[in-house]
Amino acid sequence: MMADPEVTYWLGGGQDAAEAEAHIARMESLFEAGGFGIWALERKADGAFVGSAGLAEVRDDIPFAPAIEVGWRVARRAWGHGFASEAAAASLADGFSRLGLKEIVSFTAVSNRRSRAVMERLGMMRDAARDFDHPKLAPDHPLRPHVVYAMRRP
Numbered sequence: 001m002m003a004d005p006e007v008t009y010w011l012g013g014g015q016d017a018a019e020a021e022a023h024i025a026r027m028e029s030l031f032e033a034g035g036f037g038i039w040a041l042e043r044k045a046d047g048a049f050v051g052s053a054g055l056a057e058v059r060d061d062i063p064f065a066p067a068i069e070v071g072w073r074v075a076r077r078a079w080g081h082g083f084a085s086e087a088a089a090a091s092l093a094d095g096f097s098r099l100g101l102k103e104i105v106s107f108t109a110v111s112n113r114r115s116r117a118v119m120e121r122l123g124m125m126r127d128a129a130r131d132f133d134h135p136k137l138a139p140d141h142p143l144r145p146h147v148v149y150a151m152r153r154p
Helices: 005-011 017-034 083-097 113-121
Strands: 038-042 049-057 068-074 103-109 145-152
Touching (some): 005 068, 017 049, 038 068, 038 083, 049 083, 068 083, 083 103, 083 113, 113 145
Parallel strands (some): 068 103
Antiparallel strands (some): 038 049
């Protein structure tokens, strides 16, 4: 999945196998450190891997940190089947109920209509005051401008 340029376009580029394994190790360490993290997503019907989703701490280089983010990555063959929305909704519910979080955010490039649509389906609200230019992208990069959505505990 992380070698597919259509999937990774919105994520700042692809990963080779070693980078993907290191990313998975980092995600597993989140569970150990804070009791939450990113889960692998499997299709219920057959157990096939379709992506990942969950909660993570917003990195310090993001202007509005600290915060907890809900995020997702879905394999191209699984796009359009509701996996991102279902997994993100479960992640939000877990964050608010089990973890007692007061707020969860999500962010993406301004032009990423698909992810923005997921955020809106989840009931997250745009928080334009926290929009930012992603610090890991060059000033002229088309994905640099990012929008922020947030949801407070019901």
